Structures are given as C-alpha cells and as structure tokens.
Amino acid sequence: MPKHNADIAAVFEEIADLLEIQGANPFRIRAYRNAARVVGEFSQEVSRLLEKGEDLTELPGIGDDLAGKIKEIVGSGHCSLLDRLHTELPSAITELLKIPGLGPKRVKALYHDLDVQTLEQLYRAARDGRIRALPGFGEKTENNILQAIEVHANQTRRFKLAIAAQYAEALEKFLVAIPGVLKVTVAGSYRRMRETVGDLDILATASTTATSQVVQRFTNYDEVAEILSAGPTRASVILKCGLQVDLRVVKEESYGAALHYFTGSKSHNIAIRRMAQKSGLKINEYGVFRDKTRIAGETEASVYAAVGLSYIPPELRENRGEIAMARAGKLPQLVEQTDLRGDLHVHTKATDGHNSLREMAQAALSNGFEYIAITEHSRRLAFTHGLDPLKLAQQCDEIDQLNAELKGITLLKSIEVDILEDGSLDLPDSALARLDMVVGAVHSSFNLSRAKQTERILRAMQHPYFTLLAHPTGRLIQRRAPYDVDMLRIIREARNRGCFLELNAHPERLDLLDTQCQMAKEEGVLVSINSDAHSVYDFANLRFGIGQARRGWLEKHDVLNTRSLKELRLLINRTMS
Ligand code: DGT
Ligand code: CA
Ligand code: CA
Numbered sequence: 001m002p003k004h005n006a007d008i009a010a011v012f013e014e015i016a017d018l019l020e021i022q023g024a025n026p027f028r029i030r031a032y033r034n035a036a037r038v039v040g041e042f043s044q045e046v047s048r049l050l051e052k053g054e055d056l057t058e059l060p061g062i063g064d065d066l067a068g069k070i071k072e073i074v075g076s077g078h079c080s081l082l083d084r085l086h087t088e089l090p091s092a093i094t095e096l097l098k099i100p101g102l103g104p105k106r107v108k109a110l111y112h113d114l115d116v117q118t119l120e121q122l123y124r125a126a127r128d129g130r131i132r133a134l135p136g137f138g139e140k141t142e143n144n145i146l147q148a149i150e151v152h153a154n155q156t157r158r159f160k161l162a163i164a165a166q167y168a169e170a171l172e173k174f175l176v177a178i179p180g181v182l183k184v185t186v187a188g189s190y191r192r193m194r195e196t197v198g199d200l201d202i203l204a205t206a207s208t209t210a211t212s213q214v215v216q217r218f219t220n221y222d223e224v225a226e227i228l229s230a231g232p233t234r235a236s237v238i239l240k241c242g243l244q245v246d247l248r249v250v251k252e253e254s255y256g257a258a259l260h261y262f263t264g265s266k267s268h269n270i271a272i273r274r275m276a277q278k279s280g281l282k283i284n285e286y287g288v289f290r291d292k293t294r295i296a297g298e299t300e301a302s303v304y305a306a307v308g309l310s311y312i313p314p315e316l317r318e319n320r321g322e323i324a325m326a327r328a329g330k331l332p333q334l335v336e337q338t339d340l341r342g343d344l345h346v347h348t349k350a351t352d353g354h355n356s357l358r359e360m361a362q363a364a365l366s367n368g369f370e371y372i373a374i375t376e377h378s379r380r381l382a383f384t385h386g387l388d389p390l391k392l393a394q395q396c397d398e399i400d401q402l403n404a405e406l407k408g409i410t411l412l413k414s415i416e417v418d419i420l421e422d423g424s425l426d427l428p429d430s431a432l433a434r435l436d437m438v439v440g441a442v443h444s445s446f447n448l449s450r451a452k453q454t455e456r457i458l459r460a461m462q463h464p465y466f467t468l469l470a471h472p473t474g475r476l477i478q479r480r481a482p483y484d485v486d487m488l489r490i491i492r493e494a495r496n497r498g499c500f501l502e503l504n505a506h507p508e509r510l511d512l513l514d515t516q517c518q519m520a521k522e523e524g525v526l527v528s529i530n531s532d533a534h535s536v537y538d539f540a541n542l543r544f545g546i547g548q549a550r551r552g553w554l555e556k557h558d559v560l561n562t563r564s565l566k567e568l569r570l571l572i573n574r575t576m577s
Helices: 005-022 026-041 046-051 064-076 080-088 104-114 119-127 138-157 161-176 208-219 252-263 266-278 300-306 322-327 357-366 389-405 450-461 487-497 514-523 536-551 565-572
Strands: 181-186 199-206 224-230 234-239 244-249 282-284 287-290 293-296 342-346 371-374 410-413 416-418 438-441 466-469 500-504 527-530
Touching (some): 005 026, 005 080, 005 104, 026 064, 046 064, 104 119, 161 181, 161 208, 161 244, 161 536, 181 252, 199 252, 208 234, 208 244, 252 266, 252 287, 252 293, 252 300, 266 282, 266 322, 287 300, 293 300, 342 357, 342 500, 357 371, 357 536, 450 487, 487 514, 500 536, 514 536, 527 536
Parallel strands (some): 199 244, 342 371, 371 410, 416 438, 438 466, 466 500, 500 527
Antiparallel strands (some): 181 199, 224 234, 234 244, 282 287, 287 293
16 A cells, blocks of 8 residues: 555654643654654655665654554554554544644643543533633633634535535526526525535426426536435435535426525524514415415515515525614615726735736726726735835836826725734835825734734724725634634724725635624725735626625625725825825
C-alpha cells in the first residue's frame, strides 16, 4: 500500500495529539510532531527511499524507533501504536481537535474534568455553561467554542448560496426543458437567499400526462448520485456533490400555496397559519380554505391576500416583523440589482486582481455602472503586493489619464487600506490625501478582545480621510467566525463621522450580516453593496449581496451606491477638499 508523506505525517500528528491528551512525556510528544513535520515537508516520497533501501535515520530527528514506524506504516498501512492509542482514548476525541481554539491541552481538560468525548457532548457542555468553570477556559472561550461548533456543523452539512446556485440553476434549466413541464421554481432557503442552504426544494407544475415523466427524468439527471425516494409526484435525491434536492410536482391551482409553504421559513409559515386560523381559514400547501371551499392558492399573492396581507418578498420571510408590516401595508420597497449605479470595492492586477484598470472599467460599463472605486490593498498585505505610497501615486496618475479618455464611466481613486492593530491606517495622510475616498479594512489580529477590536475600528473611522468600512465583521462563511466587535457602536460612530459600511457581496463573505444591515438602516447609516471584484467576472457576485441586503430590509435609498456619481461625491467628500 503506497503511503504518501502527508499520510505518514498525519499518523504522527494524530499520535502526538493523542499522547498529549493522555498527558504523556513532552519530549516524546515533540518527537512525533517533529517527525510529522520532517516527513510532511520532505521533498521526495519517503516510501521511495525505503524501496531503494535507504536509511531513514539519516533524516533529521528520525531515530531507529521512528524509522521503524515509518516502515510499518508504509508496509502495512497501519501503525500499532496508533491502534493501541485508539483503544485507550475514545476514538471521537480527535474530532474535538478540529474545533478551532481547542488544542490537545484543552481537549484533555474537557475529557478529564467533564467527560466530554464527542462533539455533541462538547456542544451540550458549552451550551449549558459548564465549560467556563474549567481552569483556563472562561466565558469567552466557552462562547468561542459554541460558535466554532456551529461553524463546523454548518461546514459539514450546508452549502454556500453561490455554490447551491450553480446546481439550482442547472437543474432548473434541465427541468424546464422536459416536455409537459409548465413552471419550475427553486423554493426553500435558496429562494429566501440565505447565505447557506441545507437542501434545494424544487416545485414544478406539469400537464397531467407528463407528471410522472418529470419525476422519472429528474431521478435520471446526470448529477444524481443516490435516489432517496421517488413516487408519482415527488422525489428526493442526493447529487454527486452531496447536496440533497427535493422535487415536488403540484397542481396548477395549488402552485402558489405550495410555493408559499415550501419557501418558508418554517417560522414565517407557522405565524401565517396562526393568523389564518384566527379568521376561520385553513392554510396548507394545497391552498387557503374556508370550510371545504378553496378561496386561494394559485398564486402566492392570492394566498397573502386571502389572509389580509400584501405580498411579502421571500427574503423577508423569517418572521422578523414582516407580517405586521405587511398587515399595515408598510413593507419596505426592497433594493434591486438594477438600482446599483456603481461599485466601491474593485481590485486590479496592480495587486492581487486579474485584470487591468481599463478592463475593469469596461466590464463595469457593460454592467451598466456609472462609477467604480479602485481599491487595491495597501503595503501591509504584502502577499497581495499591496501598494506603497509611490505605487499608489502611480495608479492615481493612470486613473486620471483613463478618466480623461473613457466615456460613461468614472474611476474613483481609492484604496483598501489596512487598519492596523492600533487603529491607525497603513498609509500616511500624504498618500491618502489625493484619493476620492478611503476604504478601510481589518486583515489581521482577528482575535483581539471585543473592547480592543471595537476601539481599533472606531479609531480608524475617526481618521479624517476614512470613508467606508469594508467587510465589517471579517467573517468567512463556514471558515472564520466574525471577529468580536460592538457593531452598534461602530454603526453609530459611522453616523457621527459621516462614514459608511460595506456589504461585501463576495460569496465567501456576505458581510455585513443581514441583521446588521437592518441595524445600519435603523441608525441611518448607508450601506454600500460592493463586489470586491478581483476580475471582470466578479461583478456577477453582486446579486448575492443584493439578496443579503434584501434580507436586511434595505431599500434603494439605504444603499450608498444607488446614488448618482454627483450625489455620491457630495456624500463621500467630507474632508477631502
Ligand atoms: P434549509 O434547507 O435548511 O436551508 O432551510 P429551508 O428553509 O429550505 O428548510 P427545509 O428544506 O427543511 O424546508 C423547506 C420549507 O418547507 C421550509 O422553509 C418551510 C417548509 N416546511 C418544512 N417543514 C415545515 C413544517 O414543519 N411546518 C411548516 N409550516 N413548514 C415547513
Ligand atoms: Ca431547503
Ligand atoms: Ca427540504
């Protein structure tokens, strides 16, 4: 069984973890960690060296014992020490090490003091507040653990909206093309534009004769890996990528009711059903009924009208006050993608983007934009080739030239300047003075305390040139939790200072969160929905930002980049003159 260096390294890493959880001799533990590193980073396959009969003890830190273990792993695919450790410690315990912030020491304490052996037990212990009492943990660590478990759980079960969209759109096309199919809609959390979706819920209508055909064609779809169930009008499958898809073919007269039911959210549905009951109506996925008589159901609007409500857009259906607003006729007029007049966060190949200034400008123009802000990284972000003052000045010259030449689009001179740990900006005022606006962002020191992180950002916003806070929470969906900040204070400071917050539409970010958009709106702070484009294709991601903004109740006038260039200049021009 050929074993790669990485496999061998993983065995040693796991041994070191388990030994550490057991409280073994630190030198022994270090020997295995060292071996994992040496083997993992070695430039040739160690198994090849063995084949050639070479002596592994020539490798740094590899003695007879470890050389023997490598031989054993390569020869048998097993390591008897690891097998033995697995009998001494519960096997699920190394799962705990996958939770960021939990190293072997903490896992050991959790196991010894609280008998926590599995992720479920860890979750319960954190939720019940038992972890904070352990020495070296505390309430903050407990909260971090709780959050990390949630992120971890999501990671294994849910799909990012943009990924789900690729499968959803392909399936929609496939289904619509089946003869006899009349309508197809992907409902569920996907239609509500949630940032991640658990599964896809597809509704279709078809002529009576075609219905069973539709289900059959669906289960034969190329991407299907497994059929969970299939009947005459419905089926559930799992695609090769692991995403579950439920299809239901319904009667036309019920389409609106079914669409409403399967769009959810569950909590919205329950609230609507209760309302209906109070006025003596019954509502389910087949329609709205008074006694046995159907009074609505063909369209969603008819369902809402039957219970005395105006139509509620899917993004609002989370039972967060939308029903009362619909009853009062005061639903927001949600922002739409066509409302955007520009994009205030765009990179080029001057740093880590792929296209030139001119190419980005042309792409923006064909996207119907009037302006874009060029916001390269600053020097601190060295791996992106972040700009220093000289390079920034050169880019400003190029932008001036291009603006003089191009018609219909204006490039704004800007920068995505790093907010350093103390809240100062990564470039001197002399470099920022020439810019039309300054976008600030946190790219480091994510683990500061809430107080420090908040102060850091407030201080950056107090800088006279600061215009817009990019990706305000720093989270990466399913990868990095938001850093801990007092967002309400940040939003209020933005209002006091005349600054703005970004809703970054990158599918991994979607940052501000929806509820924070609502908060910004309530506090009167405009949000800029930006692509963070690194190539000409990335403007297409704006639709996910729009979805998130709509979930955050934002209207056209709540969004900074729905303004014309002229209006925008007045808003961002607070101290630049
Ligand atoms: P997901 O898939 O976890 O991202 O979230 P959803 O919202 O798509 O949930 P899913 O797929 O379990 O169900 C789709 C919709 O069906 C859900 O949004 C509302 C509706 N639904 C599901 N179960 C119930 C229920 O027990 N009662 C009511 N009223 N509606 C339900
Ligand atoms: Ca779903
Ligand atoms: Ca479902």
